[in-house]
Amino acid sequence: MLELAFQADRRGREPVYRQLQHHLLDLVQSRRLAPGERLPASRELAHSLGLSRNTVNQAYQALVDEGVLRSHVGQGTFVVGAATDPAEASPGVRSFAWQGLTARRVRAIAQPRGVAPSGPLEIDFRAGRVDLPSLPMASLKRAYARALSQVGDLAEAIDPRGWGPLREVIARSLLTRGITCGPDEVVVVNGAQHALDLLARTLVDPGDTVALEQPGYFGAAAAFSASEAHLVGIGVDAEGLRVDELARVLRARRVKLLYTTPAVQSPTGTALSESRRRALLDLADAYQLPIVEDDYDGELRYGGPPVPALKNLDRAGQVVYVGTFSKALFAGLRMGYVAAPPPLLRRLVRSRWAADFSSDVVTQAALADLLASGSLERHVRRVRRLYARRRDALLAALRELMPVGTAWVRPAGGSTVWLRLPDDADAEAVHAAAVAAGIGYGRGESFALADGPAAPEAERHLLISFARVSAEKMEAGVAALADCVRAAQRAPRRRAS
């Protein structure tokens, strides 16, 4: 008789019969119970495992219902199993040649070169993170519970534009960014990355040129390259995007669209100046250039009146606005939106329908609730104050602790500082020391196209987020990071091959 060692966890959430059922499934899956094999009679098994016979019968019956076991009266219970011939189904004979079948679009994807460490860290300076303890969890739980209570109305409300009530509150909230638009100019999507990808597939044919900031956000490079765009980098300086450089590019070639982050340039943190904004729109008007404005951190502005979105100045309807809830809530929620002029929006919605029909209605309804009740707005206001203190603590600690030659610009908004290493500190060595010390940050090379002109400079930078490190712990965190930099200065060429 087969060995059926099984220990029920009686304090566990799963009923014991389910635990046994899963245990048996595992045995079948791993082929310790082979197809055709006979299981012990339920009375025997119950006795040997110290379970009730009913428990064993329930587990057997569930597996029979699922087609994993079959039962013959008077004969017993047998494993149906998976493939007809287990030998044939073993991974070893999996011979199909997928390699030659990959679409060009997959190979075209520009992937970031430097990846931040995953998992928990001693000191978490990684970008794209938020302060988790601040999250309005009670409101969020209530909002989800209310959304689920409406599921009868929602369950099949599959609208590629998004759920109407959510589009309404988003449209209203956009007024705080200086954007006047109605719910019919808003499409709810699964995060800003989804927005960029959908815009790419709606506007970009293979070989089209897309202009984007360099250094710039790696997600945009990925989305547009996945549509086989030719990517052209436009430099940034203390006033944001170099509009004069863009003008030179536009004179030389046709550009399908410009991707830009005017509120808080990703990654440098600078804001596009007022004069540049006007120059950019004049230029875009002259060349009939669509502008995709990614306002990912536009709500986080410190020590000054909020600067309206670029789209606020858009007279011709050529600015497409991309918003996200990743910063106001958290990135794992995967919710964002596009505010677009109606002619583009219709095409975008058509693409979106073919791509995934619509966004999840439960999450949409929960978000609509959170927006309508004002919880989200209050949360953003609280977080803005919190991050302002953390930014100040980070800047103070950097001034005090970083070695001479380290450089950075005080960001007027967002949640990150773009930090330049001293010339004699090797970035790879800093990274190795930081990993060893349990420090995580964004690696500069992720924010530049490989072999692009901005790459060498970007590689000398770290993207430091202050969102997750409390003001009290900031000094210790920066001190530890400064130690990594100093260690890399002492051994300047300790580069991993």
Add this chain to the structure above:
Amino acid sequence: MLELAFQADRRGREPVYRQLQHHLLDLVQSRRLAPGERLPASRELAHSLGLSRNTVNQAYQALVDEGVLRSHVGQGTFVVGAATDPAEASPGVRSFAWQGLTARRVRAIAQPRGVAPSGPLEIDFRAGRVDLPSLPMASLKRAYARALSQVGDLAEAIDPRGWGPLREVIARSLLTRGITCGPDEVVVVNGAQHALDLLARTLVDPGDTVALEQPGYFGAAAAFSASEAHLVGIGVDAEGLRVDELARVLRARRVKLLYTTPAVQSPTGTALSESRRRALLDLADAYQLPIVEDDYDGELRYGGPPVPALKNLDRAGQVVYVGTFSKALFAGLRMGYVAAPPPLLRRLVRSRWAADFSSDVVTQAALADLLASGSLERHVRRVRRLYARRRDALLAALRELMPVGTAWVRPAGGSTVWLRLPDDADAEAVHAAAVAAGIGYGRGESFALADGPAAPEAERHLLISFARVSAEKMEAGVAALADCVRAAQRAPRRRAS
């Protein structure tokens, strides 16, 4: 002084200051409060509206924080407003020529021709719907609450393959479909449509040929055409996909992949026979043809042992399995998955990352909980019994009530019947009568490529779902539908131009 008619709803969920804040926002948005305009002093406004001064101040402050109003000490509170010059921002001057900028992929999308009515109906035979009252709402609410309690661990668990614990329970559940795979062969996506679209972008270059069943599922036609595939229809009969027809096509041209629904052919409801399954895999092996198996209704099998998925017979690793939670739960959830051989999976995950990074972690965690606790499995078992009764009731009512010449095949699984109208009943006239009577169903023409050889036959069909109509009400529903058919027989050429 401006008119500020405002009536607080004191029983509403929103605090009164929020209501006032939104009212003011609406006035700014609609330009009844123009940029630069001065608002009444809070004392005045509080008096005139019968509110406390504190309430008015809170509303003002919130709008100042949002940048909608600005406040100057000693001068008052003013509207900042949206565009600098309201005349310039009016919709009238939106002149940008988006028309010329659309990517070829958008224009290529094959859209279904007949759309089922939306909104509530007297009699709901629409496909893609589930029985809402059966949904395990208590378990679902608990699962979401538990997921939100884990948000600290989840919030940034952005994995393009999906959340690990969910991939584990999905892999385990696939054993019930006869599929042995590990969590690393599973990718969680946002519904089956997303799966098909991601497979298209991973495998299909413009001009590649994709074979699919005709009549067949419109979502597949949309996904593959959105990658500019050339679509070739393969006929279906009582045994499912015509493998002989596929063989002829393969001899004539290179085909990039086959899309098929072997468990319950969409829309005809037939299951691919055992001999055809083996013939299909032999053929696919000979031509190195990848097969995309959409098992959307594989769990719903009545009156017989479950038939394993086609992937169960896959020896070479050339079958890609697509699963969904739209039927086990509801379509608005937008959750599905792909089980794919590792070489394909790696490429798929790369595409997926560029497309939208990952699926929502809260929904993933809630689903993982629902699967691990056995709630979903119990629910599917209950629904299977319920739908079996409804299928029997539908078939009995059809036999009894439909006019002579109406034809259908008893489906062994799924939740729909593909009903052929009598030759003398005009399908457009049936549809018009059904809309007038508040009856909804899937329109046959949606399930055939426009101008394809299957289109004329498909147009003579209705797709009738029995998922949502109780056995008790089935007879009345079918009687009403039969009346529509008879009316269309009496006036056979009453076709809308």
